[in-house]
Amino acid sequence: MGVTKTDLFTPTQNELSAIAKALAHPARIAILEYLLECQSCITGSIVDKVGLAQPTISQHLRELKAVGLVQGTVEGTAVCYCINPEKWRAIQALWNGFFDHYQAPDTTACC
Amino acid sequence: MGVTKTDLFTPTQNELSAIAKALAHPARIAILEYLLECQSCITGSIVDKVGLAQPTISQHLRELKAVGLVQGTVEGTAVCYCINPEKWRAIQALWNGFFDHYQAPDTTACC
DNA sequence: TTTATTCATCGTAATATTGCAATAAAGTAT
DNA sequence: ATACTTTATTGCAATATTACGATGAATAAA
Structure with a gap:
């Protein structure tokens, strides 16, 4: 059906998966890496850097x-994008919290 | 077109997004959280816990x-699943490396 | 051998995602 | 006002994802 049954899951589970979904495309990783590098730039630079068509980049942005990782402000005809620092750290903390829950089993597990 | 142009991106970008994609569904987050909690269990327990049909859970597993987060071994008619410790830590390190690249801008960015 | 039990796979319907050409919107410059 | 620049939006085609019933495979129990 292609439709996720979000009502079966906790808010945290839905939030974690929503963030993961935003990161689940190499173009969006590439955009974020570029923003990490240049700190802030306009859409056109991202289009040139990533190599997808402008509407496609606009869609990824x-x-x-939507998940708050990135913010943009209008600068004349251009739009300047950069990473949202608070959200960035919040999401990093959220994922770390998730991954840190792992504890190596005391006895050897079945597999 | 629904088909990702992986050739435009670096291996790391493709790997990061592939892992994110595996985490991009609340049912898979729920499965991992359950495995974190019970350390190891059979498919039937996961089906009961998550509340989706057995073939759907099988698909998520x-x-x-496929990304190595989880491993399963046959135990009679059942299959016992648990988290792959090495891969778990490797993926955690990979994401931390990605998130740690962020540096707050020295001057106020454009946005 | 027959009957359960447990799980993976197949097939399929509904929906979502990806990508781009065309176009619209909104500012800048001439 | 006209032309130009830059970006978002729309519409659409191709493909991917999600979910489940039906079925198959493989072991265990009777």
Whole structure:
């Protein structure tokens, strides 16, 4: 059906997966890495850097904005994008919390 | 087109996004959280816990196995699943490396 | 051998994602 | 006002994902 049954899951589970979904495309990773490197730049630079068509980049930027990882401000005809520091750290902490829950089993597990 | 242009991106970008994709569904987060909690269990327990049909859970488990987060061993008619410790830590380190690249801008960025 | 039990796979319907050409919107410059 | 620049939006085609019923495979129990 292609439709996720979000009502079966906790808010945290839905939030974690929503963030993961925003990161689940190499173009969006590439955009974030570029923003990490240049700190802030306009859409056109990202289009040149990543190598996808401008509408496609615009779409990926919208997804990154939707989860708050990225923010953009209008600068004349251009739009300047950068990483949202608070959200960035919050998401890092959220994932670390998830991964840190792992404890090596005291006895050897079945597999 | 629904088909990702992986050739435009670096191996690391493709790997990071592939891992994120495996985590990009609340059912798979729920499965991992359950495995964190019970250390190891059979498919039937996961089906009961998560509340999706058995073939659906089987499909999600296959995706988690594909990125190596989870491993399963046959135990009679059942299959016992648990988290792959090495891969778990490797993936945690990979994401931390990604998130740690962020540096707050020295001057106020454009946005 | 027959009957359960447990799980993976197949097939399929509904929906989502990816990518781009065309176009719209909104500012800048001439 | 006209032309130009830059970006978002729309519409669409190709493909991927999600979910489940039906079925198959493989072991265990009777």
